[in-house]
Amino acid sequence: MEEIQTEFRRDLHHNYMILSGGRKLDRMHYEIRMIELNDIPGLLKSTVQEMDGRTMYYYDITSRQPLSLYLETHLAGRTFLRLLFRSLQQVTERMSDYLLDLHGLYLHPEKIYLDASGESIWFCFFPPLEESFSGQIKELGEYLLPRLDHQDPEGVVLGYAFYQKVSSIETVPAGTWFESILDDSEEESRTNSEEEWHRTERKDTKSGLQGEEPHSPVPGDKDLLSDFFHPETEPEKHFFREGWKNKILWLLPPLSAAAAGMICWRYLNRIPEGIAAGAGAACLSCLLLYRRKKQEEAEEEQREPEGREAVFPFPACGGQDEEEQDSSFFHSEEDSRKEGSYRQPEEQTYSAQEETVFLGPLQVPDTEPPIRARLIPEPEGAGEVKVLTGDLYLLGKSEEASDICIPSPAVSRLQARLLWDGKTYRILDMNSRNGTFRNGALLDPGMAVPLRSGDTLRFADRSFRYEQLT
DSSP states (O other): OEEEEEEEEEOSSOEEEEEEEESOOOTTOHHHHHHHHOOOTTBOOEEEEEETTEEEEEEEOTTEEEHHHHHHHSOBOHHHHHHHHHHHHHHHHHHHHTTOOGGGEEOSGGGOEEETTSOOEEBEEOTTOOSOHHHHHHHHHHHHGGGBOTTOHHHHHHHHHHHHHHHTGGGSOHHHHHHHHHHHHHHHHHHHHHHHHHHHHHHHHHHHHTTOOOOOSSTTOOOHHHHHTOOOOOOOOOGGGSOHHHHHHHHHHHHHHHHHHHHIIIIIOOHHHHHHHHHHHHHHHHHHHHHHHHHHHHHHHHHHHHHHHHHOOSOOOSSOOHHHHHBOSSOBHHHHHHHOSOOOOOOOOOOTTSOOOOOOOOOOOOOSOOOOEEEEEESTTSSOOEEEOSSEEEEESOTTTOSEEOOOTTSOSSOEEEEEOSSSEEEEEOSOSSOEEETTEEOOTTOOEEOOTTOEEEETTEEEEEEEOO
């Protein structure tokens, strides 16, 4: 089997990726005829030509970029991974409809192409390919792992689920495992959402039964300030919530009065004396109850300063005279020495005439990176000068997808790419429809060409002069 070779070529308004090599196939092979005569959705449009005994497969990649280049400037999140897996699932199903072998699907990141917006994906079907589908899908899973967006938890779960599935691809039918990955991910997402909803509902119900304020509609969000500054209110006392001693004290006056009256009436047969004895017993009981209440209030007043001292363990604020500080609300100086809970720090005093110590000049770090180069429109004044300070720039007419926007209908959405190599910028045409030129020479797609100060760059119908400053 010949080694597979890849080259790029530009036609008048098209860019092509050309593959050759692999196993020898007849020009009239079934798979070759199928991809030539049919425009299969999800597969790059291809034509086959024979030249000098070589069979060459031309794939139209105009205005498209490879997956490897896309992931250099983007992270693989949930949305992108779903698009990739759905596209891969759909293209395998369509290939089965056309009776195409999965082993011809080229899954290397350099052979998977996206549009400028990253919303559509195309795969390359290369009939002479002899790499196994399971081996390629495993390599794709390993390739995606270090490029996952870890700020997107669902994307990370989906990426690792894909990797686990492809590790056992030999035992899973190819037509079902894509669906199982996406279904498992969606089911897990729905389960997590339902569990979160039920937790919120249970918490709201519990809060409502306890008389608390309803739970915040935002998961995990709690109004801590309102809880912290909740007004201090005395707990409402209830007869049945008090201790057994208080219950006895409250029942003592009527019970003693009834007992005294019953004794006098039963044994002495004297009702007036019984009434008098009951009233005396009731008064004595009320006196005991009153003394106990006063005693509890005194104990509460003694505990109140201790509680405040525990909450605010710092000395009195400034702005008071010495007598007020000595009789501070929190601690007296003598109590502090006894308890050992507070020690007044010894502060060094400075006079108003003493000279201030100079700490040296303030070092303000440079926040703006140095300007490495500029793109000056030609003729001068025809547009805004583009300043280059970073390592990577995408140029095109799409404001959303490009770093430097070139507003022209002839410019592709992603026209070219500038990459800093440590000495100068290199320019790479990104399969643009109308081409990228350096000093009048058309650049080949996929070839990064170094720039020199004074070079003239033309993107379709817009020209710039490259001026390097560093």
